[in-house]
Amino acid sequence: MGVPFDYAPDRPEHIDAILNGLDRYNPETTSIFQEYVVQQCEEKTYDAYANLALLKLYQFNPHLTKDETITNILVKSLTVFPSPDFSLCLHLLPPHILTPASTQSALPAAGDAPLSEAVQKLNVLNNLLGQASYSQFWATLDSDDLYADLVADVAGFEELIRIRIALTISQSVREIERSVLESWLGLQSEGFDKFVNGVCGWEIEGTVVKVPLNKENEAKGTIVRENVKVDQFARVIRRAYEQPA
Amino acid sequence: MSAFQNGGAPSRAMDEDSDIEEEALAADYREQVQYEGMEELEQVSSMSMAQQTDDIQSRLAAAAQPLDFSAPLEVKFASYDNYCSLFHFILNSDGPVDLEPPSYYWAWDVIDEFIYQFNSFCSYRNRVARQGNNEEEITILREAPNTWGCYSVLNVLYSLIQRSQINEQLAAMKRNEEPMAVAGDYGSKSLYRMLGYFSIIGLLRVHCLLGDFSLALKTLDDIELNKKAMFARVMAAHFTTYYYVGFSYMMMRRYADAIRMFSHILIYVSRTKNFQKNAQYDSISKKNDQMYALIAICVAFHPTRLDDTIHTALREKYGDQLLKLQRGGPESLPIFEELFRSSCPKFISPTPPDFDNPELNVDPLEHHLAIFMDEVKTNMWSPTVKSYLRLYTTMDLKKLAGFLEVEPEKLRGWLLVNKQRSRQIRWTDNGLLDGEIVNSNDLDYAMQGVRIAPSSDITC
Numbered sequence: 082m083g084v085p086f087d088y089a090p091d092r093p094e095h096i097d098a099i100l101n102g103l104d105r106y107n108p109e110t111t112s113i114f115q116e117y118v119v120q121q122c123e124e125k126t127y128d129a130y131a132n133l134a135l136l137k138l139y140q141f142n143p144h145l146t147k148d149e150t151i152t153n154i155l156v157k158s159l160t161v162f163p164s165p166d167f168s169l170c171l172h173l174l175p176p177h178i179l180t181p182a183s184t185q186s187a188l189p190a191a192g193d194a195p196l197s198e199a200v201q202k203l204n205v206l207n208n209l210l211g212q213a214s215y216s217q218f219w220a221t222l223d224s225d226d227l228y229a230d231l232v233a234d235v236a237g238f239e240e241l242i243r244i245r246i247a248l249t250i251s252q253s254v255r256e257i258e259r260s261v262l263e264s265w266l267g268l269q270s271e272g273f274d275k276f277v278n279g280v281c282g283w284e285i286e287g288t289v290v291k292v293p294l295n296k297e298n299e300a301k302g303t304i305v306r307e308n309v310k311v312d313q314f315a316r317v318i319r320r321a322y323e324q325p326a
Numbered sequence: 327m328s329a330f331q332n333g334g335a336p337s338r339a340m341d342e343d344s345d346i347e348e349e350a351l352a353a354d355y356r357e358q359v360q361y362e363g364m365e366e367l368e369q370v371s372s373m374s375m376a377q378q379t380d381d382i383q384s385r386l387a388a389a390a391q392p393l394d395f396s397a398p399l400e401v402k403f404a405s406y407d408n409y410c411s412l413f414h415f416i417l418n419s420d421g422p423v424d425l426e427p428p429s430y431y432w433a434w435d436v437i438d439e440f441i442y443q444f445n446s447f448c449s450y451r452n453r454v455a456r457q458g459n460n461e462e463e464i465t466i467l468r469e470a471p472n473t474w475g476c477y478s479v480l481n482v483l484y485s486l487i488q489r490s491q492i493n494e495q496l497a498a499m500k501r502n503e504e505p506m507a508v509a510g511d512y513g514s515k516s517l518y519r520m521l522g523y524f525s526i527i528g529l530l531r532v533h534c535l536l537g538d539f540s541l542a543l544k545t546l547d548d549i550e551l552n553k554k555a556m557f558a559r560v561m562a563a564h565f566t567t568y569y570y571v572g573f574s575y576m577m578m579r580r581y582a583d584a585i586r587m588f589s590h591i592l593i594y595v596s597r598t599k600n601f602q603k604n605a606q607y608d609s610i611s612k613k614n615d616q617m618y619a620l621i622a623i624c625v626a627f628h629p630t631r632l633d634d635t636i637h638t639a640l641r642e643k644y645g646d647q648l649l650k651l652q653r654g655g656p657e658s659l660p661i662f663e664e665l666f667r668s669s670c671p672k673f674i675s676p677t678p679p680d681f682d683n684p685e686l687n688v689d690p691l692e693h694h695l696a697i698f699m700d701e702v703k704t705n706m707w708s709p710t711v712k713s714y715l716r717l718y719t720t721m722d723l724k725k726l727a728g729f730l731e732v733e734p735e736k737l738r739g740w741l742l743v744n745k746q747r748s749r750q751i752r753w754t755d756n757g758l759l760d761g762e763i764v765n766s767n768d769l770d771y772a773m774q775g776v777r778i779a780p781s782s783d784i785t786c
Contacts, residue, residue, distance in 0.1 A: 083751055083762035086540050086578070103484060106477070130540065137538055141476060141676055163746045165579045168697050172537035172577070176675055176693035177686045204700070211704040213742035216735070253745040256774040261738070289775060297745075297765070298772040316597075 089128035093117075096131055105134045108142050115150050122153055122235045129158065129166045136173040143175070148196040153234050155203045160241040162210040163249065167203075174200060199231055215246050219267030243267070247281050252297035259288050385412055387428055390435035393443055399466055402447055406473050409440055413482050416521070417489055422512045433520030434560045437528045440482070445535060447474040448674035455679035456687040464681050476676035479532065483525040489513070490522025496548035523556050527563060530570050535674050537694055539574040543758040546571065551587075551758075561598075562610070565591060569613055571758065573671060576620060577694075579701065581628035582752045582766060588617045588624070589636050596635055616669035618643050623665055626651035626658070627705060628750065628766060654709030662702045666695055708744040711737075712769055715780045723776040734776075741773060 087100075096117055104110050114135035121127055132154045139146045151174065158166035171179070178200050202225070209218040222228050232238040243266055250257070250265065263273055277283050277290060284291045292298060389412050393405055416423055427433055451474075454463050472478065487493060491513035495505035512518040526545060533542035549555060551571070557563040572587035595614055621636065622644045629652070632640065640648060650661045673690035680686045714726055727734040748767035753760065771780035 083754075083760065085757060085761075086759040087544055087757075106480065133538065133540060137536075137541070140536065143677055165577075165701075168701065169540060169578065171697045172539065172694060174693075176688040176690045179693060179696050180688055208700055208704065211701070211743070213739040213746070214736075215739075249742055249746055252749070253742050253771075254773045255779075258775065261735075297749075 087130040089126075089130060091124075091126040092128050092131065096128070100131060100134055106138070106141065108138060108145055111135065111138050111142070111145050114138065115147060118150050118153055118157075119234075121157060125237055125241065127157055127161060129161070129164075129169070132157070133169060133173065136170055140173050140175075146196075148199070149234070151196065152199050152203065152231050155200065156232050156235045156238065159203065159207055159210065160235070160238065160245065162207070162242075162245055167207045171200070171204070179204065199227065202227060203231065210242075210245075213249065215266070216264035218242075219264070222267075239267070243276065244280065247276075251281070251292050251295060254292050255294065255298050256292065257290050259285065259290055262290050382415070382425065383428065386425070386432065386436075390428075390432055390439055392439060395446060399463055402443065402450075403470065403473055405443055406447070409443075409482070410478070413486070416517070417485050422515050422518060424515075425517050427517050427520060430520070431560045431562075433517070434524045434527075434557075434563045437483075437521065437524040438562065438566070441479070441528050441531055444474050444479045444532075445672055445674055448676070449672055452675060452679050452687055452689065455681050456684050456689070458681070458684035467678070468681050471678045476532075476536070480529075483528050483532065486518070486521045486525040487529075490518040492519060492522030492526065493548045495519070496523075496550075500548070500550065520556075524563060527557060527567050530574075531566065531671075534570045534574055535671055536676055537673060537690070539577040540759060542570065542574045543578070547757045565595070565610060565613060569617060570671070572617065572620065575758075576624055577698070579627075579747075580751055580753075580761070581624040582630065582750055582764070583758075583761070585621055585624045585628070585630060585632070586753075588621045589633050592617055592621075592639070593633060593635055596639065615643060619647075619665040619669040622648045622651055623662060626654075626662075626709075627747070629768070630766070652709060654706045656706065658706060659699070659702065663695065663699060666698055667691070670694065704743060705747055707740040708747065711740050711744050715769055715771055715778065718778075718780060721778045721780070723773065723778055726778065738773070741771070741778065745771070 096113070099105055099110050099113065114131060117128070117131060118135065121132075135150070136154065139151065155167060155170055158164075158170050178197050180197070181201075205221060206218060206228075209215075209221060222232075235241075246265060250262070259273075262277070263269055266273065266276060268276055274285060277285055281292075283293070385408070389409065393401065397405075451467050454460055454467060458464070489512045491508055491510045494508040495513055498505045498508050506514055509519070513522065526549060529545045530542050533539070533545060546567075549557075551567070552558075555564075557567050568587050568591035572584045572591075575581075575584035575587060592614065595610065618636075618640050621632070621640060625632065625640075625648070644665070647661045647665060651658050651665075670691065673694055675687075675690045710730065714729065715721065723737060724734050727737040730737060732740075745767070748765055749763055750766050751761040752764045752766075754762050769780060771778050773779075
């Protein structure tokens with residue numbers, strides 16, 4: 082069974098009440114949502130729908146914007162890639178946020194240049210994850226101290242990302258060279274063994290790692306079948322009568 | 327009865343007179359009122375309303391009249407004031423107003439026009455700020471930050487929804503219960519019920535214009551999308567609903583659901599084409615083409631079999647583009663961009679622009695387009711990968727990388743991406759945001775070391 086986009090298993094009741102009422106537009110709820118973001122960062126929970134509501138409050142009341150909360154929300158949404166959450170958050174940010182720094186630094190009063198820079202940096206990470214360029218993702222994350230600052234508030238960021246990467250791998254891979262997997266997971270030697278054996282439950286055999294068969298990586302032939310009901314032909318049949326020969 | 331006659335409303339250019347007449351009223355009214363964001367509806371003195379009730383029918387009719395796009399700023403301001411006073415009268419009189427809507431499509435026309443004017447006002451204001459050369463208008467706009475403000479527009483829509491208890495009524499209908507039992511004093515009157523109902527569709531649209539695609543879909547929780555729905559009685563409402571739902575799905579990367587929405591309404595339109603020779607035909611036919619363009623985009627992301635009617639029309643209208651989109655690669659990017667630009671809603675930014683820094687007022691379209699294009703770029707190699715894999719039952723990864731002239735590492739990435747993106751959430755039941763993960767790929771594979779093992783596919 083799927084889970085509706087607006088559902089979050091760990092959402093507290095008072096947040097649910099705000100989201101379902103008009104208080105979701107009330108600027109006074111901003112601080113409640115902000116605390117909830119902090120809580121999600123600390124407790125490794127995640128609530129996209131509530132975070133989008135906060136970004137909407139910022140969209141309507143720019144003076145309430147807290148840069149740190151915005152970047153924390155974006156970093157949290159990276160941890161659920163390849164879902165569209167990161168993009169959905171971006172859509173609610175000010176339209177100039179993705180304008181390249183070169184044009185923006187030329188402006189005298191680009192007030193939130195730091196936010197804009199941070200968002201663009203995170204967007205780079207999002208695209209690398211989206212493109213499954215995992216080794217480049219880890220290299221980029223290490224390449225700039227700003228990244229360390231940005232992900233600092235999100236407890237277990239690297240672990241959460243690693244689990245998502247492992248998940249996407251398990252969907253497409255039955256067997257992979259150890260060296261490739263090491264670069265994808267950004268782990269070596271003992272740490273690698275521990276994660277692959279312990280967390281993923283995969284087998285390391287010399288220079289290859291074997292991923293047990295699952296529904297996604299067995300690559301069974303699919304049969305495209307169409308269930309056609311008679312009433313779907315009603316139109317054709319009616320036409321046949323309506324149109325004079 | 328068919329709903330196509332409501333194109334009887336005069337086209338946009340013809341009705342400036344009625345607006346000018348109302349300007350005097352509005353100016354008089356503006357003096358009495360202090361605007362402060364959300365409170366403004368409450369602050370209107372209801373005395374002035376009482377004096378105006380005698381011509382209420384003409385005001386009801388006027389509210390549904392299209393405003394000329396090139397109307398001067400004063401007219402746009404006056405029109406906003408007119409809406410405020412009309413909605414105030416409807417919402418805040420002592421008890422429900424005893425009025426019959428002039429026609430069954432009137433409520434739709436009012437909400438539609440109200441949002442259209444909000445939309446075009448915001449776009450206009452942003453453009454004035456961006457161009458930064460019309461000092462006079464900048465001054466006027468700067469001094470009236472709350473005119474056509476997003477909070478007031480949302481306030482109107484939500485108030486109409488709440489007053490009419492329309493969500494409760496729709497929920498009751500879903501449970502096969504009598505809606506009148508929960509309708510209350512207001513909701514049992516057709517004026518309120520219709521305004522409330524179309525306000526839900528209006529919210530869908532406003533959220534989408536603001537880039538909040540998940541909330542847009544959430545808004546329709548209580549509305550069942552089928553031919554028996556109330557919106558289906560009004561062609562323009564029917565059409566608009568499916569366009570915005572489809573678009574929101576597309577932006578949430580639920581391409582199968584988007585295609586389903588667009589196809590549904592386009593088939594409907596194609597069947598009723600012969601009835602539409604009226605003033606509305608132009609706007610419908612424009613939106614029609616936009617939706618074909620959006621289907622082309624969605625099909626490129628998510629290859630699937632289309633209804634024959636749709637497929638034929640799509641090839642007629644966008645044959646060349648579709649071919650390029652489906653081929654993928656960097657050559658497809660300008661086509662994606664062109665089609666997105668021509669068929670997306672006219673996005674707006676909800677807050678007044680920064681008049682002091684014209685360059686900061688980026689057109690929201692560019693923002694949403696940039697985000698969308700990142701997703702296009704992520705996916706653009708999927709067609710290439712598929713076209714090769716289709717030919718083999720097993721394939722050496724390094725050999726394929728050689729064919730494609732890319733690093734094996736890049737190719738591994740493409741293979742992972744294609745596999746991920748073929749897993750999509752698809753609606754089955756309940757709210758529009760609900761759904762199940764479905765593997766939509768007609769070509770499945772897995773990587774085994776340096777070998778790719780595709781499983782052969784498509785049988786019918």
